[in-house]
Amino acid sequence: MSDPGRQIGPDRLGRYYTKADIGHLLIDQMANHTPSRLLDLGAGGGSLSSAAINRWSGIEVLTVDIDRAVSARLIKCFGGEGSFKHRHIQADALSDRLPDLIFAKVDQIDTAVCNPPFIVPKWRKGFAQILEETGFSGCIPVVGDVDAALLFLAQNLRLLSNQATLGIILPDSLISATRYRRFRKELLQRYKVHKAIRLPRGSFSGTDALASIVIISKGSSTETTIKLSKLRDGRELEPELLVDIDEAVTRLDFDYHAQRLKGSRLGREPAVLGSIVSELKRGSVSSSEARAGDVPIFHTSDMSLSLSGEWCDLGRFSQVSGELDGVIRAQPGDILVARVGRNLERKVLGVLKGSPFLTDCVYRIQVPEHYRDRVLAQLSCADGQAWLASRAYGVGAKQLTKADLLTFPLCL
Ligand SMILES: C[S@@+](CC[C@H](N)C(=O)[O-])C[C@H]1O[C@@H](n2cnc3c(N)ncnc32)[C@H](O)[C@@H]1O
Known part of the structure; x- marks a missing residue:
């Protein structure tokens, strides 16, 4: 197994599994879409895939995880019977050769879900290609120091067919930090980012990390706005805000824009x-x-x-x-x-x-x-x-x- 690099929490593979209600929320946000084949990179305990199986009958699910224990966990989680097909590959999702491995088994993938590990992996040459092919090569804050989430996002986009949709959980660094501003600019220009929903702390087991659900489709956007929302601790969603793409580059989070828009509604030129x-x-x-x-x-x-x-x-x-x-x-x-x-x-x-x-x-x-x-x-x-x-x-x-x-x- 490769050197996992820098950890953000105590687990070297970032195994902080998504709680079931958050998995269902992510899938609900992709609901106007009826996929036939779903990819789940870093599938872990399978909470995202099982929410998808629940929602889309007849779906074919392809899971990938580096952790050897995951295969047995997934079989247990999905149960043997059902109107779905499941295949699992034990592999490094950040290998630049992953497309060869996957496309030897399936042809097209029209949807993906992902909760990437919250780690900063040790830099490898192949990462440059993953970022290059998806338009993110100029967005790394410091060469050799990039959140796994950005690499998982890029790898998903590389594997998905045109117009396919990805529901991904991104850490707050990618959503809000100034060092990832350039990344947000490329993301919003090159892809259709439908919405971002900020999650409350406690949405994952074993960590209280802050993160957001982001729904993205391949193909450039003609939209000039993006929908932002927030899940409250009590699990209700805030009504969506429509935010200009140019403003969303600064930050993709609901609270920031809710405050900003409130100030401008009050006519404050502060x-x-x-x-x-x-x-x-x-x-x-x-x-x-x-x-x-x-x-x-x-x-x-x-x-x-x-x-x-x-x-x-x-x-x-x-x-x-x-x-x-x-x-x-x-x-x-x-x-x-x-x-x-x-x-x-x-x-x-x-x-x-x-x-x-x-x-x-x-x-x-x-x-x-x-x-x-x-x-x-x-x-x-x-x-x-x-x-x-x-x-x-x-x-x-x-x-x-x-x-x-x-x-x-x-x-x-
Ligand atoms: C945050 S957990 C998410 C698990 C699951 N998708 C969920 O939402 O509960 C991240 C998963 O990524 C896996 N992982 C970490 N590094 C990986 C890599 N390089 N390739 C494939 N899987 C990896 C971990 O084993 C873990 O299962």
């Missing part, structure tokens, strides 16, 4: 934080240095949710006086915002007293004195929190970029 900040910096001490040192360093764990929006006395973090070379220190009047973490949108406070050193998980915002109360209030009110949450991204812990924070809209 000032942005970037237009009034004197300085926006992140702290400089890593959380491990902070834990190891004997000087108290202010970290996101010190930003309890009850302090959100308050001016706080942080005198207990100010036992050392003076400056330390290159170490960022806050001062009274500064506003602190969490940069990473699950509840980062609820971790915003002002420094009333004290001058704490900051970990690199905290932003220090300095604005002219006459703006301070308004900026703190607007960052921490319900709309401010919703805005911050919509800009935060991350497959695991959420994070907020400085570039995004500088675009926070303000009523001055």
Whole structure:
């Protein structure tokens, strides 16, 4: 077996199986389509394929997984009898020779489902060909460092016949991160992306990774908009938003565009934080240095949710006086915002007293004195929190970029 590369979670093959209701939701989104042959790369426990078998009677299913244990699991999951045909291949789905292997057994494939492993595989020469053939070769953020999800997506598109449809689960990095902007541009230009549905955390077993269902057809699009939605924790779908393709390149997520469109409906031509900040910096001490040192360093764990929006006395973090070379220190009047973490949108406070050193998980915002109360209030009110949450991204812990924070809209 090849070197699996960098893991994002504890499992080296990224075996975080889709929960059954999410599998059914994915298939429901492909419902106006009656396929005859379905491909499932990285089939795992078979939850996507079994939802497809349930929906489309008479379908022929071709599953592929590198894990030797999968074949027996799939037989158990699908049961022996039924109005479907199943074949399984134990193989590396990222081999550039996979098409030869598959097309020796079947001719055309008119639909595919996929939940790729959340890993960053060790780069191999064959990946370049997979990306090249599907138009994504110029989209890799750093050569040799690409999420498996992008490779699985490309491999599916390579294998599908023209006009075929793919329902795929993509990690939040591909949906929202700036480093994958170019990828989104190519995807939206070269293929028909029908919709993207953001899933709640807890949609997969063994991880609370953030991901979205994306439905894509081969063949270039004549559409100028894409449908975005979101599955709430209670499992209801938000009504769809229609978003211009050009806007969707920035991010393919519902929350971001819901906030953006809300701002423009209110006719707000807002000032942005970037237009009034004197300085926006992140702290400089890593959380491990902070834990190891004997000087108290202010970290996101010190930003309890009850302090959100308050001016706080942080005198207990100010036992050392003076400056330390290159170490960022806050001062009274500064506003602190969490940069990473699950509840980062609820971790915003002002420094009333004290001058704490900051970990690199905290932003220090300095604005002219006459703006301070308004900026703190607007960052921490319900709309401010919703805005911050919509800009935060991350497959695991959420994070907020400085570039995004500088675009926070303000009523001055
Ligand atoms: C996130 S799980 C998804 C499983 C299943 N499709 C589901 O939705 O529950 C990813 C699957 O990809 C498989 N996998 C990982 N690397 C692979 C590779 N290079 N080739 C084929 N399968 C791979 C894992 O064994 C695992 O079953």
